[in-house]
Amino acid sequence: MDAKTKEEKKELKEKLKAERKELRAAKKLERKRALAESIDEDPLKLKDWCSLKGIREEIKKVHWLSKKELAIDSGVVLAFTIVLGLYFYASDAIIALILKALGLN
Numbered sequence: 001m002d003a004k005t006k007e008e009k010k011e012l013k014e015k016l017k018a019e020r021k022e023l024r025a026a027k028k029l030e031r032k033r034a035l036a037e038s039i040d041e042d043p044l045k046l047k048d049w050c051s052l053k054g055i056r057e058e059i060k061k062v063h064w065l066s067k068k069e070l071a072i073d074s075g076v077v078l079a080f081t082i083v084l085g086l087y088f089y090a091s092d093a094i095i096a097l098i099l100k101a102l103g104l105n
Helices: 002-038 052-061 066-103
Strands: none
Touching: none
16 A cells, blocks of 8 residues: 555656646746737837827927926036035145145145
8 A cells, every 4th residue: 555655646746747847838938928929029119209299209208307306406416516526626735735745846
């Protein structure tokens, strides 16, 4: 009886292994089909994009900044410009001071 159960377990194990193999093959085939469907033949859709209708549609997709967002972003740019300007000015002044102290200037 023990040999019979071992044989049954082995058959069941092989059956499960075959089912998993079939399932993997089916999933692989499904991924290939999905990839083939998702690939656009003409990703730029040049004809559509170069028409006035296409241009209007693209402009509608653009995220335009609000006045508040524009003001905040402009403030960040100005702040970084000022900070970096001061950093480079101070670095140049320190290097000039060191060179003057060494008598190389």
